[in-house]
Amino acid sequence: MISLLFALMTIAIILAWRDRWRLSYAVFTVALVLSIYWLDYHATSPLTIKL
Amino acid sequence: MIILAPHPSRTLNAIGLLVICGILIAAYAFQFALDELPCPLCLLQRVALVGVGYGLCLNLIYGAKPHHYGIMLLSAIYGGSVSIRQILLHIVPGTGSYGSPVLGLHYYTWAGISFFLVILGTAFMLLFEGQYKKALVDKPEHGRFGGQPLAKFAFFLMLFLALANVLSTFLECGPGICDDPPTDYKLLEELKSEG
Numbered sequence: 434m435i436s437l438l439f440a441l442m443t444i445a446i447i448l449a450w451r452d453r454w455r456l457s458y459a460v461f462t463v464a465l466v467l468s469i470y471w472l473d474y475h476a477t478s479p480l481t482i483k484l
Numbered sequence: 485m486i487i488l489a490p491h492p493s494r495t496l497n498a499i500g501l502l503v504i505c506g507i508l509i510a511a512y513a514f515q516f517a518l519d520e521l522p523c524p525l526c527l528l529q530r531v532a533l534v535g536v537g538y539g540l541c542l543n544l545i546y547g548a549k550p551h552h553y554g555i556m557l558l559s560a561i562y563g564g565s566v567s568i569r570q571i572l573l574h575i576v577p578g579t580g581s582y583g584s585p586v587l588g589l590h591y592y593t594w595a596g597i598s599f600f601l602v603i604l605g606t607a608f609m610l611l612f613e614g615q616y617k618k619a620l621v622d623k624p625e626h627g628r629f630g631g632q633p634l635a636k637f638a639f640f641l642m643l644f645l646a647l648a649n650v651l652s653t654f655l656e657c658g659p660g661i662c663d664d665p666p667t668d669y670k671l672l673e674e675l676k677s678e679g
Contacts, residue, residue: 435527435662436654442534443646446541450639454546461538461555468531468562475524475664476569481576 438468488612493548494630500605501540501638504533507598508645511591512652520583521666525570527653529595532563534649536602537642544635545628548615553606560602567596582665 441464448457511530515522522530539556543549570592574581583591609615629635656662658671 434660435524435531435657436650436659438528438531439534439646439650439653442531442538443643443650446538446643446646449538449542449545450643454542457542461535464531465535465558465562468528468535472525472528472562472566472569475528475662478573480572481579482572 434471438464438471441467488615490547490615490617491630491632493609493612493615494544494632494635496609497540497543497548498632498635498638501537501544501642502634504537504540504602505638505641505645507595508533508537508649512648514584514586514591515652518584521656521668523582523666524662524664525566526582526591526595527657527662528566529563529570529592530649532559532566532599533595534642534646535559535562536599537646541639541642544630544632544639547630548609550610550616553610556606557603560599560606564596564599564603567592567599571596 441460445457445461445464448454448460508530511522511526514520536556536559539552539554539559542552542555546552570582573579574590581590586594589597629639653662655669655671656666658674663670
């Protein structure tokens with residue numbers, strides 16, 4: 434799944450290079466949103482600190 | 485208004501992109517030299533570095549624009565959040581750590597420092613309004629990347645590293661969820677066991 438995030442970022446870079454900048458921004462946005470979701474998924478270990 | 489012409493702005497962005505590439509290369513060097521697999525949070529920090537690199541690539545291709553810097557800031561804030569989460573996991577003495585320390589600090593701490601510096605550097609670059617003047621950015625005779633070989637080299641190095649991360653992460657995690665902590669390259673082990 435994390436490889437998908439890298440793939441989306443790579444596609445965004447390639448699209449920008451090919452002058453498809455609107456699509457590039459869209460792909461980057463999807464990658465960023467999925468990254469936040471994936472951080473929430475993996476950040477499960479309890480912190481031994483008082484916030 | 486502080487003046488910074490588009491040409492030096494592009495050079496500074498190219499140097500910034502090379503620094504990001506250098507961090508990704510160093511991460512690979514430690515991964516392979518010390519045989520230490522990156523954990524899921526470590527990989528997410530690399531994703532954020534590629535996101536910062538994407539913002540820099542946009543500046544190299546199209547010339548500097550405030551929203552390109554915005555993309556860098558969003559990516560760096562995301563990466564910094566992941567780093568802080570991992571630092572907090574191990575901040576209390578006796579709660580262990582992940583990976584080997586480099587110059588006394590663990591990778592995630594270095595990543596946190598790097599993202600802080602990206603935010604600082606981006607905020608600094610945003611001060612220079614002269615770089616946004618389109619008429620000065622790309623003269624037709626310059627072609628792409630403002631005709632700068634350094635910008636072109638930095639862009640393709642970033643693209644190569646992004647592709648390399650797709651491949652290495654796929655080998656480590658496969659199409660599913662990454663093991664936490666990872667013990668081996670899951671896809672390679674699966675292929676070996678089937679063969």
